Amino acid sequence: MAEIIKMPRMSDTMTEGNIVAWHKKEGDKVSPGDLLAEIETDKATMDFESLWEGTLLHIAIKDGVVPVEGLIAVIGKPGEDWQSQVGGGAAPPAPKEEATAAPTANGSPNGQAKTAEPAAPPAPAPVSVAEPVPAASEGRLKASPLAKSIAKEAGVDISALQGSGDGGRIIRKDVEAALSGGAAARSAAPATAAPSGAGVAPSFTASGEAFEEKTVSQMRKTIARRLTESKNGAPHFYLTMEINMDKAVEMRPKLNELAAPVKLSFNDIVIKAVSSALHKHPAVNSSWLGDKIRYNNHINIGVAVAVEDGLLVPVIKHADMKSLSAINQEVKVYAEKARNKKLQPDEMTGNTFTISNLGMFGIEEFTGIINPPDACILAVGAIIQKPIVKDGQIVVGNMMKLTLSCDHRVVDGATGAEFLQTLKGILEEPMRLLV
Numbered sequence: 001m002a003e004i005i006k007m008p009r010m011s012d013t014m015t016e017g018n019i020v021a022w023h024k025k026e027g028d029k030v031s032p033g034d035l036l037a038e039i040e041t042d043k044a045t046m047d048f049e050s051l052w053e054g055t056l057l058h059i060a061i062k063d064g065v066v067p068v069e070g071l072i073a074v075i076g077k078p079g080e081d082w083q084s085q086v087g088g089g090a091a092p093p094a095p096k097e098e099a100t101a102a103p104t105a106n107g108s109p110n111g112q113a114k115t116a117e118p119a120a121p122p123a124p125a126p127v128s129v130a131e132p133v134p135a136a137s138e139g140r141l142k143a144s145p146l147a148k149s150i151a152k153e154a155g156v157d158i159s160a161l162q163g164s165g166d167g168g169r170i171i172r173k174d175v176e177a178a179l180s181g182g183a184a185a186r187s188a189a190p191a192t193a194a195p196s197g198a199g200v201a202p203s204f205t206a207s208g209e210a211f212e213e214k215t216v217s218q219m220r221k222t223i224a225r226r227l228t229e230s231k232n233g234a235p236h237f238y239l240t241m242e243i244n245m246d247k248a249v250e251m252r253p254k255l256n257e258l259a260a261p262v263k264l265s266f267n268d269i270v271i272k273a274v275s276s277a278l279h280k281h282p283a284v285n286s287s288w289l290g291d292k293i294r295y296n297n298h299i300n301i302g303v304a305v306a307v308e309d310g311l312l313v314p315v316i317k318h319a320d321m322k323s324l325s326a327i328n329q330e331v332k333v334y335a336e337k338a339r340n341k342k343l344q345p346d347e348m349t350g351n352t353f354t355i356s357n358l359g360m361f362g363i364e365e366f367t368g369i370i371n372p373p374d375a376c377i378l379a380v381g382a383i384i385q386k387p388i389v390k391d392g393q394i395v396v397g398n399m400m401k402l403t404l405s406c407d408h409r410v411v412d413g414a415t416g417a418e419f420l421q422t423l424k425g426i427l428e429e430p431m432r433l434l435v
Contacts, residue, residue, distance in 0.1 A: 002076025003052045004085055007066045010041045010048075011345040013226075016067045017041055018218050020144040021171045028056045030075055037072075038144050038171070042222035044312075045144065045341040050075070057082055063169075065218075143170035150175045150340065152308075219309040227369050234288070235408040238367050241420045245383050245398040248430045259325045266400075267303075267357050268328045270380055272433050273426040275299045275320035278353060281419040285352050287373040288409045294373075302351035302371055303331055305338040312338040313371055315351045324433070355380060365401040375410040376419075379403040400427075 007017045018040040024030060034050045058074040066072055074082045143151075143158055147170045151158040161178055163170040202210045216224075248269055255264050278285040278299050287294045299320045302313040314334035316327060337343045354371040359382035368377040381401040388397035402423070406416045426432055 002057060002074050002080050002082035002085060003054065004071065004082070005036075005052075005073040005075060007039075007068050007070045007072050008048065009068045010039065010046055011044075012349060013222060014041045014068060016065050016070075016218070018065050019061055019063050019072065020045065021169055022059060022062065023171070024056050026056055026059055030054055030056050040218050042218045044219075044343050142168055144172065147172050147175050217309045219307075219312075223310045226372065230370050230372050234370050234372075236367075236370060236405050237408050237413065237416075238403055238405055239413070239416045239420055240365065240401055240403045241424055243400045243402060243424050243427050244388070245400050245427065248427060249383070249398045251430050255324065259328075262325045262328055264324050264328050266359070266383065267355075267380070268324050268331065269430060269433070270357070270378075270427070271301055271303065271316065271319055271327050271331070271355060272322075272324055273423055273430070274353065274355060274378060275301060276426055276433065277419060277423040279320060280422050281415065283415050284376050284406075284411055284419045286375045286410050287352070288375060288407055289373075293410055296352040298352065300350045300352045302354035302374070303334070304354065304356040304368075304371075305335050307338050307341070312343060312348065313351065313354060314338060314343055314347050315349065317350060354378070359383065359400070365403060367403050368405050370405055370407055375407045376416070377405045379405065 010017065019037055020040050021038045023035045023037060030036070030050045031053055032049075032051055035047050036050050036056075037048045039046055039048050052075045054075045055078050056073060057076050057078070057080065060066075060071045060073060071086060074086070076082055142163060148158060150156075150172060151161075156175060156178055158170060158175065161170050161174050162168075164174055202212050204210050245266070248266065252264060252266065252269070256262070282295045282297075285296050285299060287296070298318060301316045301319040303316060305312050305314060314331075314337070316322070316330055316334075319327060322330070334343065334347065337347070351371065351374060354368070354374050354377040356368045356377060357380040358366055359380055362382050364381045364384055366379050366381065368379040370377050379402070381403075383398050383400045385396050386399050387394050388399065389395075390397065402420065404416050404420055406413075
């Protein structure tokens with residue numbers, strides 16, 4: 001009996017997946033562990049490996065969005081009657097097939113925009129293997145998100161590559177082959193920055209203004225949904241406190257000498273200080289569950305990382321039990337995996353508190369939207385040198401603003417303020433982190 005392959009649930013919040021590339025063709029032999037396809041979930045682009053032995057008899061969707069448990073492929077023996085197992089139909093219902101086309105007038109988004117094609121006949125057509133075509137045909141760069149990410153990091157001009165994927169799509173192995181063989185030239189620095197919708201042909205209004213539209217990714221859809229639910233569902237309030245970071249600025253070079261070759265950042269110090277402060281304020285390290293409040297005894301810090309399609313939040317588990325150098329290394333590994341869309345679902349779950357730091361961009365102060373199921377998120381600004389009054393004298397101080405966004409269903413104003421006071425005391429006397 002043939003194996004009917006359905007869209008797997010690859011994360012706890014996933015409701016649909018976007019197939020961005022197949023690594024096998026119909027008629028290919030498949031063994032357990034073989035890479036079948038790349039699937040973009042709401043959190044990352046992940047490799048989908050085969051668990052089955054046989055021949056890839058049918059691919060239901062070449063690329064596009066498929067709901068979880070929707071048919072994507074069939075693996076079995078050559079000549080096997082697999083159509084009867086799927087009710088005689090090879091493709092998902094028509095509404096989902098239409099979702100693989102470009103956004104319609106009513107704004108329905110999908111994972112990969114493409115030109116609508118004629119409806120497929122009920123019986124599968126014989127497979128014809130086409131020669132690779134240039135990936136930038138028809139004014140649109142055809143490349144998987146993972147391939148784009150790797151090429152961007154390596155400085156490779158992806159538009160110059162020949163794609164080996166379906167329809168000439170550039171996939172990861174094409175970029176890796178170019179890097180190992182030197183086939184692709186490194187892209188020169190452009191005179192102007194490429195727009196976020198690079199590779200999308202511009203459109204024009206009746207009066208001649210140009211614009212570009214980019215299909216919403218699965219990640220951006222999920223970010224939009226979850227943050228809307230958080231902002232509308234949780235009554236937010238905000239508390240801001242200014243911290244004197246003089247002693248932290250003075251201590252950091254000494255710590256780096258001791259921790260060499262590790263280079264500790266101020267963000268590492270903030271993460272460690274927050275985890276220490278949460279011990280004394282369990283109400284802040286909590287979650288609203290509707291008819292009850294969960295007070296977490298473990299401290300798992302989510303760290304917001306900016307990526308091309310939005311934000312990912314890898315989680316530093318049991319941060320209070322880890323050293324500054326251990327936190328530093330874990331954050332670096334997670335940040336790199338986030339940029340390459342290699343974070344696994346278990347690395348982005350279990351948070352009890354979240355930190356978002358925009359200080360490296362020169363932002364002095366901002367407010368964050370709470371990351372469910374947390375009750376709070378801490379927004380960290382830049383360390384700014386400014387005049388302050390100290391011991392009756394005007395001196396230069398290294399000042400940093402922290403803003404705590406709180407879910408008022410769980411955390412009251414006084415509770416949040418007491419947490420910030422404890423955090424202030426730790427950051428202004430950072431030697432306390434070492435004892």
